[in-house]
Amino acid sequence: MIPVNAIIKEVIKETPTISTLKFDIKPDAIPGQFVMVWIRGVDEIPMALSHPNGITVQNVGDASETLSNMEPGDSIGLRGPFGNGFELSGQRIMIIAGGVGAAPLLPLAHQLRLKGTKISILLGAKTSKELLFEEQFSRSGEINVATDDGSKGYHGVITGLMDTYDLNSFDMFYVCGPEMMMRAVLDMLHTNSLESISQFSLHRYFKCGIGVCGSCTIDPSGLRVCKDGPVFCGNILLNSELGKYHRDVTGKKIMF
Amino acid sequence: MTYPELSIELTGLEMNNPTILAAGILGTTGASLKRIASAGAGAVVTKSIGAIPEQGHPNPSLVALECGLLNAMGLPNPSYKEFNDELMTAKEGDIPVIVSIFGSCCEEFCEIIEGLEGADAFELNLSCPHSQQYGAAVGTDPVLVEKITRAAKTTASVPIWVKLTPNVTDIVTIGEAASRGGADAVVAINTIRGMAIDIYSGYPILGNLYGGLSGAAIRPVAVKCIHDLYRALDIPVIGVGGVSRWQDAVEMMMAGASAVQIGSAIYDNFTVFSEINEAFLTYLISRDLIIDDIIGLAHRRVEQ
Ligand SMILES: Cc1cc2nc3c(=O)[nH]c(=O)nc-3n(C[C@H](O)[C@H](O)[C@H](O)COP(=O)(O)OP(=O)(O)OC[C@H]3O[C@@H](n4cnc5c(N)ncnc54)[C@H](O)[C@@H]3O)c2cc1C
Ligand SMILES: Cc1cc2nc3c(=O)[nH]c(=O)nc-3n(C[C@H](O)[C@H](O)[C@H](O)COP(=O)(O)O)c2cc1C
Ligand code: FES
Numbered sequence: 001m002i003p004v005n006a007i008i009k010e011v012i013k014e015t016p017t018i019s020t021l022k023f024d025i026k027p028d029a030i031p032g033q034f035v036m037v038w039i040r041g042v043d044e045i046p047m048a049l050s051h052p053n054g055i056t057v058q059n060v061g062d063a064s065e066t067l068s069n070m071e072p073g074d075s076i077g078l079r080g081p082f083g084n085g086f087e088l089s090g091q092r093i094m095i096i097a098g099g100v101g102a103a104p105l106l107p108l109a110h111q112l113r114l115k116g117t118k119i120s121i122l123l124g125a126k127t128s129k130e131l132l133f134e135e136q137f138s139r140s141g142e143i144n145v146a147t148d149d150g151s152k153g154y155h156g157v158i159t160g161l162m163d164t165y166d167l168n169s170f171d172m173f174y175v176c177g178p179e180m181m182m183r184a185v186l187d188m189l190h191t192n193s194l195e196s197i198s199q200f201s202l203h204r205y206f207k208c209g210i211g212v213c214g215s216c217t218i219d220p221s222g223l224r225v226c227k228d229g230p231v232f233c234g235n236i237l238l239n240s241e242l243g244k245y246h247r248d249v250t251g252k253k254i255m256f
Numbered sequence: 257m258t259y260p261e262l263s264i265e266l267t268g269l270e271m272n273n274p275t276i277l278a279a280g281i282l283g284t285t286g287a288s289l290k291r292i293a294s295a296g297a298g299a300v301v302t303k304s305i306g307a308i309p310e311q312g313h314p315n316p317s318l319v320a321l322e323c324g325l326l327n328a329m330g331l332p333n334p335s336y337k338e339f340n341d342e343l344m345t346a347k348e349g350d351i352p353v354i355v356s357i358f359g360s361c362c363e364e365f366c367e368i369i370e371g372l373e374g375a376d377a378f379e380l381n382l383s384c385p386h387s388q389q390y391g392a393a394v395g396t397d398p399v400l401v402e403k404i405t406r407a408a409k410t411t412a413s414v415p416i417w418v419k420l421t422p423n424v425t426d427i428v429t430i431g432e433a434a435s436r437g438g439a440d441a442v443v444a445i446n447t448i449r450g451m452a453i454d455i456y457s458g459y460p461i462l463g464n465l466y467g468g469l470s471g472a473a474i475r476p477v478a479v480k481c482i483h484d485l486y487r488a489l490d491i492p493v494i495g496v497g498g499v500s501r502w503q504d505a506v507e508m509m510m511a512g513a514s515a516v517q518i519g520s521a522i523y524d525n526f527t528v529f530s531e532i533n534e535a536f537l538t539y540l541i542s543r544d545l546i547i548d549d550i551i552g553l554a555h556r557r558v559e560q
Contacts, residue, residue, distance in 0.1 A: 003454060075456065207315060212282070212522060213327075221291070222282075222291030249312065250310060250335075250338075251334040253341075
């Protein structure tokens, strides 16, 4: 498919670095799927759908900055939705979100809530001002926050907060956040033999976004994050490159 | 699965079947190439590798059109120095690994060949239609093609395949130049120059503005190129361009291809290699044919 035109209807400033853009079309997506967002004349980058008709962007570079500065009436091109998305299962589930990683998890929380699932949300950020979707998540379940600087909630990394729960009482874990956080969560789940009931949404460099070019494949499975993922079960990731290295735009390995 | 009926020998390489992964599709990492080996390919060609790291063109770098894929990846690659590790991993797939390479001059091709010792063969990418310094400029000049092929052949201890661009007036002239330079086989065709424009805004869609078309749309063009090359050359022709079903593979072989490469079809169907091989086997057995009976059959039919 070639990009379809989407007109920005609303821009919501979520945190000092993160904005939500709502547009005039609703891609028919399941939670965890992403779209390739074409900022004409600049770049095309992958973004999770945080809303049926919206994305939530952290300003980290050229393309995301241009996106963050867009106003109602501006337009972008969208290809997608692509990727597998989360598999909705479990009666008593834990959502673990770090930073902008909360974006793909918000529609998941909404859908699971509609199914009557009991949800605990662990939301982490560097500092209290950067906590994303705290209020929205709290409508779907019990929420607990952690900040690196202790400005709100638990002072420290999110695995510390996980420690305060009886992890064995959950039957599915959904995780998205910075790579090292996801690795730490995976290791902790593994310690409790729970990695096979976990789903992680990964981030790798995407070029085509549709499973052809090979720039997003992970070791040692050779699976494509854009097509076979971005959501993978913890047991596939246990002995993978997650938290060790990723590849840059040239394909060169970069250690974390 | 290995079936003796499908096994071929191609430029000295033993292959379980005549389907090969085309260059630039899922060929960036060793693990990915191994996965294609498990999916049933008889051999794999890597992403084109150069002398220095290359970022490629800005995104969008690939879009799927109704008739095929349009791409302008721009040869992103980590350089041959970084690629050695990936090559070693790819070889664990236990099928021939052909390294596609590109360069701006003879010396660069030779430097890369010397730097990649594990390759089972090299495919010279003289034909990428959308990389400014390299590729097309080289691949459209028969004098350069012959010179580079000869230099590569002298340097390498493994077979040299030369991949041809269809973006020339007469592909046979270029194929003959490769053959004179000592190529062990030619591979035809690379993508055909193309462009797509966003009608909402007027912007060209690809970051590089234009790119190369592949997939079903280019198959008849590939069949004609293969047909003409087969008639003119004494070395094997490897067919590529729009193969997604066993019928396409048979057609290409009848035009003269000794084996076929598959690229874009992976987009819709990851199991395309095993599917084509199984159906091809049934085709051969049910008609009591061997592969050699069909290679170039179209030529023999009209001569009769
Ligand atoms: C499946 C998926 C879903 C994502 N969802 C979101 C989301 O909901 N919200 C959000 O803010 N971010 C999301 N990202 C990350 C987002 O794509 C990058 O932050 C963005 O591409 C940065 O581009 P830039 O030009 O602003 O930054 P640059 O300055 O170009 O790069 C900064 C960093 O961003 C990453 N990046 C750049 N280009 C790409 C690319 N084409 N593909 C992947 N990563 C890239 C690289 O790691 C790079 O180091 C997602 C990524 C993936 C793979
Ligand atoms: C995304 C993509 C990347 C490609 N990269 C290369 C490359 O690096 N080197 C090369 O020689 N050909 C490259 N090609 C061309 C293919 O190898 C092949 O010649 C062409 O796509 C036609 O075959 P197909 O229709 O089966 O895809 C690329 C094609 C695509 C679609
Ligand atoms: S981005 Fe091209 S295969 Fe995933």
